[in-house]
Amino acid sequence: MVLTTIVIAMGIDNDSKEMKEFARRIAETYSVVLCPLVGTEEELEDELYSFFRRHQLSKSQVLFLAKSRRLLLYARELNVATLACKMDEVEDFHGFPLVCEQVWEVDLRFLLRCYQREWEQPWFILETEHLYVREENEEDLDAIYPMYDQPHIAQFLERPYENRRDEVDYMQKYRKYVYGYYQYGLWHVIDKATGQSVGRAGMNPKTYADGKAGAELGYMIAEPFTKRGYCMEVCRAILEYAKTELYLTEVFCLIRPDNEVSVHVAEKLGFSFDAEIESEGRKMLRFYKEL
Secondary structure, eight states, X not given: OOOOEEEEEOGGGGGSHHHHHHHHHHTTTSEEEEOOOOSOGGGHHHHHHHHHHHTTOOGGGEEEEESOHHHHHHHHHTTOEEEEEOOXXXXXXXXXXXXXXXXXXXXXXXXXXXXHHHTTOOOEEEEOSSEEEEOXXXXXXXXXXXXXXXXHHHTTSOOOOSXXXXXXHHHHHHIIIIIHHHSOOEEEEXXXXXXXXXXXXXXXXXXXXXXXXXXXXXXXXXXXXXXXXXXXXXXXXXXXXXXXXXXXXXXXXXXXXXOHXXXXXXXXXXXXXXXXXXXXXXXXXXXXXXX
């Protein structure tokens, strides 16, 4: 499924100067259709259905923008991806995956991400000189499982569930409650030159036993991509993303005392030793970095 069309159903705001400029800007990439529904609330559902049929819109390729909760819910009943536009303090958009304030200020990437989140498609996060970073999905498991058989990874990191079905269930919940809520998580790292899976890197939300909480950086690079500087390359990019895109001000790292390679990476990234703590029954070293 691919996003091709933006439907704007903002009522009288459709004709505002800001909305017209917004529509003009996004029309350079997507087809834009204005949806001027004028019926009573009781008629909205039928009007919306007729609107999609009249314009012959493929529901799986549309992102529907509206400020009316009821209209958005009708669109979702039609299996259409939606973006709730909070133009005032009246409507409650609890339960919608993403909400924007002044919709005319959002960019194309945000619109695409709204569509992808509704259809559970992985977000593209960033790229470096040699690597792509994106969210993970179930198809990545064919590459992920063999990584944990490599000694330098198996020695220090917990394996995925042995039962693949359990890992798929975990991924689905992770997508909803970590990616969906925090907009970050553990991501998939891909070699740009070959398209092969390189490893995993990203941040997990974490609360520690001593009460400290925040984003925890994690990273692993699988063979044959070790000793190429990829770990430093991707981690530096993630830390910059955390600062400039997520507006985080600090990041932690949790490392086993005998994992000298990871300790060295953390120190090269500018992390400082914070405390020795216990995590899941194991003694760990916690490092800290201000962004």
